[in-house]
Amino acid sequence: MQKGFWEYIRAYMNNGPWFDKEGRHCESDDFVKSQLAAHLKASDILRHHIRNMTKKRQAASGKNYLSGLDVLSLLVHIAYHPAHRIQDLTYNITKRRSRNRWPEIVLERLRPDGPTTRLIDLERERGLEV
Template identity: 55%
Template sequence: MELFIIDEHTENYLSLQVGGESNRGSLSGLAGWVLIGGLGVGVYSLLQTAEPTGLYIMLGICLPMFLAPFLWETLRPLPLPILFNRRTREVYFDHDGELFHTPWDSITAVANEFQLIGPQIGSIRNASLEIRVSKFEEPETALMISLGAPFGKSLALQKGFWEYLRSYMNNGPYFDEHGNHSESDVFIKSQLAVRFKMSDSFKNTLAQIKQAKKEAGGRNYLSGSDVAMLILEPMFYPWARIQERTYNIAKRRSRNRWPSLVTERLKANGPTTRLVDLE
């Protein structure tokens, strides 16, 4: 199942990333990492000379370098996600500020498998998964929207992803490995944990080293790459955390761009009427 574009899986709705903005915050993370390093140099200068001049200089240089990309990445709106609303059983999509939707119970989905063939790339298998949505109050205007990029995916994988969405809408919000309803979110968390996060790299490396130690039975189990990771990953941890924090801030700010017809239906006590009923 392709879960990496799932941004939020809640009791009321599920959202899918669009527009390839998962790396939003990388510049802020890099600048924040430089800021921390600069402050470290400034503090070292302060301890050596007992004069705050060096600290002020590093702060004056590095702080603007961080604030500029941070403000640019948080104030620039993220593309709105594709929303699957369990409460009203419908799907929402924003296209250039215009609201599109479709009822889940009559949704149309299409999966296609195709290959790209070239002398340099050889043959690459691809599979697309698309759904049909209609413009609010203009149902004659329709779009086919892609649920994630098709490149490098198989038809079986896209079917598995569709089954995840179907299980959420029909049996959710939580379900087990067979798609049946479950009161526990353990299986869902295990699936969403597959999504790679840079801030988890050090924790994953420690787990791999612990497993290697167990399998080695007391022999030397540390490789050169393990030693390098143990040194480098803690150094780059602030970069990853700042990047993730910046992305979350930008995501929260972007939610306000949904029309009130959508936002009120995402709430636990919001209306349950569908947009098609209002039409």
Template identity: 65%
Template sequence: MNVDIKQSGGLDHATVRTVLSVDQPTGKAPLELFITDEHTENYLTLKMSGDAERGAMTGMLAGIASPLGLLLSIWMTMEGEWALAALSLAIATPMFVIPFLFEICRPLPLPVLFNRRTREVYFEKEGELFHSPWDGIQAMACEFQIVGPYTGGIGNTSLEIMLNRFRDPGNSLMISLGSPIGKTLDMQKGFWEYIRAYMNNGPWFDERGNYSESDNFVKSQLNLNTKPSSFLAHWRKTIADKKTATNGKNYLSGMDALMLLGHIMFYPTHWIQGFTHNIAKRKSRNRWPTVVLERLQSDGPATRLIDIEK
């Protein structure tokens, strides 16, 4: 069931509303806005609010507090203070185990999922499955301003699509494709072109959105979203590039050295955060209903959910 979008009721204060279609180019180049979670041959997923922060608590406690407790335990052992050494170890261990178990056992919110094989969009909310065929779907881009006494007017643009509840097409839901904060209308149009290029021409495409045998452009877009665990490698490469550009002469500034030291210190924290997040994500992905999971497989059913309803 296709529904023409007239107005997004959640943004009645929006100043400009623009309807975007799957078969009409916006004139903008494809642009990934650090929202994509997975970009595969069969499906594309977008991160939901609360996804990126998972693992941060474990990373901070396990990456900072636990090593300090472990070092203190080693020190006390060398001093012969066995009771204090055991106490330090007993405090350091739960600082990793408890937040780790807490964060991986809580399910992550499922992402917005674009299935290229069946040309469908899926979303889960409070155990209810929502979906829509890709062909004929529309997106609503709404420009609005947040005005504050100290910041003045800050422009933002949301991007929303409408999905219908599975086996209850009369129940619809508007979902946001990422946070609108800090995004312009042109940026959202570029992101819509990224999704259009994937669904219509993908899975790999070039800077104009045309089909490509190479995934170079897609990787160049996704690589811009540097993960915390990659900060150290990224900064080391930055310093190496400076060294090459200056032939090794006076290439390392005080700020470079300070930033490198900071990334080395926080690398364990960032690595543990990424490790925890990946485990929580793998556990959560199995929460999709069977009708969705089987359609994500290369040899899965090609029928759409709307066909099942009919």
């Protein structure tokens, strides 16, 4: 069963499934790569919202450009900004720490040339019933 699960994960990571921006199946992973290249962080939401409000102001050329939803959204983003900063900090610390704490059995499977032993053989060596 585990062998089948590892094979499923390998096939998923190598072959997709990929979707385009409308959510339809696609053979290319261009949309996924474009989303990952954006490097979105939770703490950037406030900056993005302020940038959008500035664009609205320039487009309105001095007229009333703010709606009640814009003001409410700005207040909510300001209220959640400290929590988003803490989330980003925690994520960065966790990402750094987790690199070296994986078991050797997992690290072997992450090598570029692939694993040198079968997972089922390693489990049998450890006395686990498969």
